[in-house]
Amino acid sequence: MKKLKVRVLAWMALGLAPPLWALSLRTPGKKIVIEELQVGHAYSLAKKARDPAITNTGTEPIDVRLQVERPNQSQLEDGYESPPRGLWLRLKNAEIGLSPGKTKALEGMIIIPDKSSLKGGQYQIDWTGEADNKNGSRLKFSSHLLLDISSEKQSQLKMMEGPEDAHLSFALSPPQANARDVPLGRAVNLKDASGVSLKIINPNDFKANFALRVKKHTSRILRTKAGFARAPNPHFLKLRNTEMKVGAGKIGVEELQVDIPDESRYRERKWFFILSVTMIKGKKFRKKDWIIYIRTKREVKK
Secondary structure (H helix, E strand, O other): OEEEEOOOHHHHHOOOOOOOOOOEEEEOOOEEEEEEEOOOOEEEHHHHOOOOEEEEOOOOOEEEEEEEEOOOHHHOOOOOEOOOOOOOEEEOOOEEEEOOOOEEEOOEEEEOOOOHHHOOOEEEEEEEEEEEEOOOOEEEEEEEEEEEEOOOOHHHHHHOOOOOOOOOOOEEEOOEEEEEEEOOOOEEEHHHHHOOEEEEEOOOOOOEEEEEEEEOOOOOOOOOOOOOEEOOOHHHEEEOOOEEEEOOOOEEEEEEEEEOOOOHHHOOOEEEEEEEEEEEEOOEEEEEEEEEEEEEOOOOOO
16 A cells, blocks of 8 residues: 655745645555456456455545546556556545545456457556645655456466475476567567577386476575566466476477567566476376566567
């Protein structure tokens, strides 16, 4: 949450306390991130955003008006785009009256269209607010609602929860990878461009199933190279296979692609991506994380 205040500059210049009727309120954070959303589903804003609310921390009653907006290009957070159609957020209480010390929760619904093309996307919706009181004080504020759409079904996400089986064995090669001068604006096969691919080694005497997933977060402690930041959108890295079977004593190869929009904000960037590989045998599983470092080109030659 953040607290915003309006003060009369003339009073401050004179070294005096602001008037008692100074407008003051506490609003939702500047950025609200909601992850693992599914296409074709509707969600309560209050439940998913952990009860966003507005509190009148001033001494006078205030009126608050909210409006949902599509961000322009300069307002977008790295890795996020505007929704392709519609705004996906419907506020139930766009106009709020608040007495001093009172709080009102924001109510609304997030509605994700049922389109497979949205899977794995990250989308930004903004809302702006304006508050005023009877003395003419006015305050504007805004929040970015950042929506991450899962590329997997909810059942798949829950399938591999719980303790891992340390007796299951497999290896990943190379231990990590690097790709330099990655162009923007088109899909790039990293094996062709940089000689990069991931080998999954099954040393066991049985055929093994593997699940592959590009991750935004990990609970594991990873040591990463200095100067590299986590990729703002993990789905810039594309997998050829999300599932793979590797025979006993065999090696499976996963070829990777990157597809990064041709935008100035993504040029000359240094990112790392986390690829989670899970070995599955019946109800047992074991996970390993693999890192690939990407450097994007300064310019794109067309």
